Amino acid sequence: MTRYRYNTATTLDGFLADDTDSLDWLLKQDFDENGPGNFGAFMAGVGAQVMGATTYEWILDHEKGAWTYTAPTFVFTHRDLQPVAENITMVSGEPADHRQAIEAAAGEKDVWMVGGGDLAAAFQAAGMLDEVIVSIAPVTLGSGRPLLSAPLDLRLEECDRNGEFLVARYAVVGPLGSR
């Protein structure tokens, strides 16, 4: 069965980005690309990815328009955004409306929930979020884009240190109060 895995960097106080969507606080940190929680090992299991419009635009801005992801990508947006690559599909509506297409695209592999926190919460509400995997940077921002906009019970499955990051993998148990 397809696993939906939300894998993201976050600050210690639970923000994905500051109010101006800057990730300067993240990109300056030490991280061993072959160490615990490394991205290569995760990406090897990814067959499709889903993200919100803000995340999509951030990637394009920061990669200067280049799109390096090879997995089929679904961008949830209410706006009229243009796909910059053939493997990108713009979608709107509820996660469940697109479940069949997403899982068909993923094949035997997992779905990477790239973010942001509102979309991750919408996927969880639809029963389409199995894991939350975080790389916690040694930073607080005080305000910004929220990690996950819903009250949830998680279960800590793994944790370790990688460079300046705490890395942790959680199973999603359900809405807060599920256990």
Added chain:
Amino acid sequence: MTRYRYNTATTLDGFLADDTDSLDWLLKQDFDENGPGNFGAFMAGVGAQVMGATTYEWILDHEKGAWTYTAPTFVFTHRDLQPVAENITMVSGEPADHRQAIEAAAGEKDVWMVGGGDLAAAFQAAGMLDEVIVSIAPVTLGSGRPLLSAPLDLRLEECDRNGEFLVARYAVVGPLGSR
């Protein structure tokens, strides 16, 4: 020199309590009282403690009015709150105004910054925050009382797992961009 140590439980998304100041999400978690990040070892080094009015009132509510702390306590408030024990002093104004009294009370020991996140940020701005020690519960709340209301650079000093919690100790480097 007196160390100011902010030691608190938090959710994975950086909240100290939900919007109604409930800690139900916290109190149901497993934690080994003798394990890593345990509170007894920390408290043995505490000579004085500081907290905001919301935190003070929460303790009184949840302890049914009992005050079990033996260290001198400074409660920062703009309201007319009554101390329920002889070792509690109500103060207002800036942290620096009370630095001498707090450090005299702590003696050779540390100051425990109990919370909340706004007071911790005010202390940091005054140069009175050396460490942030967190026990991260496997929960998201989506909204609530913020862990630390300021953009800061930290340095990860120690991390471990205790029961369902990630426990981590950070040194406060300074405002975000300090390194």
